[in-house]
Amino acid sequence: MRGQVTIKDVAERAGVSISTVSRVLNGKSKDHMRPETEERVLQAIKELDYSPNRYARVLKRQRTGVIGVLAPDISNPFFSQLLRGVENVAYRHDYLVLTCDAENSLEKENRYIEILIEERVDGVIYISSASQNEEVERFLRKGVHLVMADRRLENIEAPMVVANDLKAGYILTEHLLELGYREIGFIQGPMDLSTARDRFQGFLQAIGKRGLEVRKEHIKEADYTFEGGYRAAQEMLNGKLPQAIIAANDLMAIGAIRALEDNGFSVPQDIGIAGFDNIPLAALAKPRLTTVAIPAYKMGQEAMEMLLKNINANAGENRQREVKVLEVELIKGISADVQSSKVHQSMV
Amino acid sequence: MRGQVTIKDVAERAGVSISTVSRVLNGKSKDHMRPETEERVLQAIKELDYSPNRYARVLKRQRTGVIGVLAPDISNPFFSQLLRGVENVAYRHDYLVLTCDAENSLEKENRYIEILIEERVDGVIYISSASQNEEVERFLRKGVHLVMADRRLENIEAPMVVANDLKAGYILTEHLLELGYREIGFIQGPMDLSTARDRFQGFLQAIGKRGLEVRKEHIKEADYTFEGGYRAAQEMLNGKLPQAIIAANDLMAIGAIRALEDNGFSVPQDIGIAGFDNIPLAALAKPRLTTVAIPAYKMGQEAMEMLLKNINANAGENRQREVKVLEVELIKGISADVQSSKVHQSMV
DNA sequence: TTGTAGGCGTTATCAA
DNA sequence: TTGATAACGCCTACAA
Numbered sequence: 001m002r003g004q005v006t007i008k009d010v011a012e013r014a015g016v017s018i019s020t021v022s023r024v025l026n027g028k029s030k031d032h033m034r035p036e037t038e039e040r041v042l043q044a045i046k047e048l049d050y051s052p053n054r055y056a057r058v059l060k061r062q063r064t065g066v067i068g069v070l071a072p073d074i075s076n077p078f079f080s081q082l083l084r085g086v087e088n089v090a091y092r093h094d095y096l097v098l099t100c101d102a103e104n105s106l107e108k109e110n111r112y113i114e115i116l117i118e119e120r121v122d123g124v125i126y127i128s129s130a131s132q133n134e135e136v137e138r139f140l141r142k143g144v145h146l147v148m149a150d151r152r153l154e155n156i157e158a159p160m161v162v163a164n165d166l167k168a169g170y171i172l173t174e175h176l177l178e179l180g181y182r183e184i185g186f187i188q189g190p191m192d193l194s195t196a197r198d199r200f201q202g203f204l205q206a207i208g209k210r211g212l213e214v215r216k217e218h219i220k221e222a223d224y225t226f227e228g229g230y231r232a233a234q235e236m237l238n239g240k241l242p243q244a245i246i247a248a249n250d251l252m253a254i255g256a257i258r259a260l261e262d263n264g265f266s267v268p269q270d271i272g273i274a275g276f277d278n279i280p281l282a283a284l285a286k287p288r289l290t291t292v293a294i295p296a297y298k299m300g301q302e303a304m305e306m307l308l309k310n311i312n313a314n315a316g317e318n319r320q321r322e323v324k325v326l327e328v329e330l331i332k333g334i335s336a337d338v339q340s341s342k343v344h345q346s347m348v
Numbered sequence: 349m350r351g352q353v354t355i356k357d358v359a360e361r362a363g364v365s366i367s368t369v370s371r372v373l374n375g376k377s378k379d380h381m382r383p384e385t386e387e388r389v390l391q392a393i394k395e396l397d398y399s400p401n402r403y404a405r406v407l408k409r410q411r412t413g414v415i416g417v418l419a420p421d422i423s424n425p426f427f428s429q430l431l432r433g434v435e436n437v438a439y440r441h442d443y444l445v446l447t448c449d450a451e452n453s454l455e456k457e458n459r460y461i462e463i464l465i466e467e468r469v470d471g472v473i474y475i476s477s478a479s480q481n482e483e484v485e486r487f488l489r490k491g492v493h494l495v496m497a498d499r500r501l502e503n504i505e506a507p508m509v510v511a512n513d514l515k516a517g518y519i520l521t522e523h524l525l526e527l528g529y530r531e532i533g534f535i536q537g538p539m540d541l542s543t544a545r546d547r548f549q550g551f552l553q554a555i556g557k558r559g560l561e562v563r564k565e566h567i568k569e570a571d572y573t574f575e576g577g578y579r580a581a582q583e584m585l586n587g588k589l590p591q592a593i594i595a596a597n598d599l600m601a602i603g604a605i606r607a608l609e610d611n612g613f614s615v616p617q618d619i620g621i622a623g624f625d626n627i628p629l630a631a632l633a634k635p636r637l638t639t640v641a642i643p644a645y646k647m648g649q650e651a652m653e654m655l656l657k658n659i660n661a662n663a664g665e666n667r668q669r670e671v672k673v674l675e676v677e678l679i680k681g682i683s684a685d686v687q688s689s690k691v692h693q694s695m696v
Numbered sequence: 697t698t699g700t701a702g703g704c705g706t707t708a709t710c711a712a
Numbered sequence: 713t714t715g716a717t718a719a720c721g722c723c724t725a726c727a728a
Contacts, residue, residue: 006720049489060704101435118401367716368714
């Protein structure tokens with residue numbers, strides 16, 4: 001950054017004042033400027049390979065053109081998809097995206113909140129790592145626009161984009177029930193997260209509607225990671241296995257498959273497994289995983305669009321807290337057909 | 349950003365001058381400052397929830413504390429791993445990482461180069477999307493520190509961290525040969541990339557050492573993506589299949605597996621498949637993929653450390669262009685054992 | 697149509 | 713031990 005070319009160098013080279021250069025830079029030359037003057041400036045800019053200093057510019061303009069995404073775990077394909085959705089919209093609107101991976105740590109999340117505030121971001125898309133974090137409200141106090149994505153937090157006054165997780169849990173369970181499964185286990189996500197709670201609630205509703213029950217030892221709580229799913233399934237192996245297991249996301253479902261296979265069971269012949277998210281990995285799993293597609297990419301796009309709307313909205317205009325619920329879709333794995341016959345047999 | 353709290357507000361509240369506040373902020377209070385003064389300032393900062401404006405700070409300090417990573421495809425797990433390695437080191441040294449996903453597009457790469465220059469990054473870790481890009485040299489002309497990672501570019505005068513891809517290609521091929529495979533096909537990566545060239549060269553060397561040959565129709569070039577691997581394998585299906593196929597990365601290997609299975613072949617019973625990278629997905633594939641581990645995370649760490657060394661080095665000190673070559677490791681899939689017998693049978 | 701000058705929030709030099 | 717003040721590079725009234 002030392003010895004950088006400034007607007008002053010350009011002005012000298014072009015033989016004009018710095019204001020003239022600035023006007024060319026900001027496209028305010030159209031109306032009142034001699035074409036030859038503009039030409040000289042453009043020429044000087046090219047010769048010196050000048051590019052404006054964003055820091056000086058932001059300081060003056062009082063607007064950074066940066067938005068932050070605070071996510072709990074970028075290595076989870078679901079969130080990287082969501083992120084791509086955000087970037088797609090941001091790129092088109094000339095916003096820079098600052099990605100912050102909290103790695104499921106509250107401490108890191110807080111450090112990033114501080115960084116985003118120092119960065120003076122124009123807005124933040126927040127995917128919470130935990131049930132609550134008081135620090136997040138600093139954004140609101142500072143007037144930073146905030147949009148929540150994927151995970152609902154009731155106590156924070158911000159608009160949000162979420163999926164219909166309750167329905168997701170319901171239709172997936174209903175699907176398995178239709179296939180003939182009666183004893184279904186569930187690997188929960190962290191129950192302080194709305195997605196985990198809703199998916200489980202949907203599960204319970206579908207089960208309850210048929211007057212069925214679930215054994216306590218067939219319900220485990222894990223942390224949405226591959227390893228967590230692996231461990232939860234392994235714990236279930238201690239007792240009598242259910243006929244099928246629903247994991248609250250695909251990563252855990254795949255972990256569960258691994259655990260079961262490592263213990264000599266084959267999926268889906270011996271036991272059925274299903275998940276949520278429909279991450280790309282789910283399509284690769286063999287056999288194809290039964291799952292509920294949560295539109296991550298779209299969620300990212302919608303969240304960014306909602307954020308833009310808020311940023312550009314008239315501050316005076318009193319809006320109500322907008323909530324957008326995205327629809328979900330059942331993805332039937334080929335496992336299903338194979339299983340149904342198997343299960344029916346074992347039930348005879 | 350409007351109505352933000354500034355150092356001036358803090359000074360007024362604490363009843364001191366802005367210079368005093370600045371000193372507290374920068375930890376220069378240790379030596380010569382009354383503890384009670386410092387205390388008053390700290391108190392005011394807390395009461396006002398003040399946080400320094402990074403833009404003003406950078407403008408003054410002439411140093412951003414930001415480094416850029418320019419990568420060809422973040423959705424490839426290999427690069428997201430590498431990125432995590434970079435972030436790990438950056439975080440510890442209080443650097444912010446600006447991630448730029450060129451999505452294998454030269455146009456996007458160039459747009460990001462411009463953005464990184466405007467951002468006045470202190471350094472850039474560059475993973476090239478193509479064989480050459482003149483624009484990259486702008487970094488050097490601007491005095492931005494540059495480190496290349498993963499992919500060698502001979503014509504750019506910058507230090508680099510790469511893997512021993514030649515050896516990787518060699519030991520993987522040697523392994524398959526030891527298992528008894530004789531007709532081995534190869535799905536190349538983009539041959540303008542050093543990794544693709546080296547891995548293929550290593551393959552040829554191992555083949556040549558045994559006096560064997562490879563049929564032309566058993567060599568295809570693809571683009572390092574899942575879909576590319578799928579298509580390349582499908583093309584091979586038109587002729588006589590080899591006994592095994594090596595794909596220049598895991599993503600393509602998994603694509604190839606998919607293609608073969610979609611066409612009624614089973615892996616590894618009918619044909620062996622191997623790849624490079626050892627991405628997390630490789631461990632999940634069933635059966636476990638034979639691959640060569642390229643230490644992506646470590647590569648990211650090393651690249652960032654090399655960058656830091658360059659940034660902090662005395663500018664006058666004339667260094668030579670450092671090149672670090674990371675070692676690779678063969679990962680034997682369970683496929684191997686199964687295959688060897690099968691293949692021997694078919695060779696009788 | 698172009699130029700002058702003040703100020704954005706901070707740091708750092710010099711004086712007190 | 714503290715305070716006043718001049719930059720840092722850019723934008724934008726206001727003047728010319």
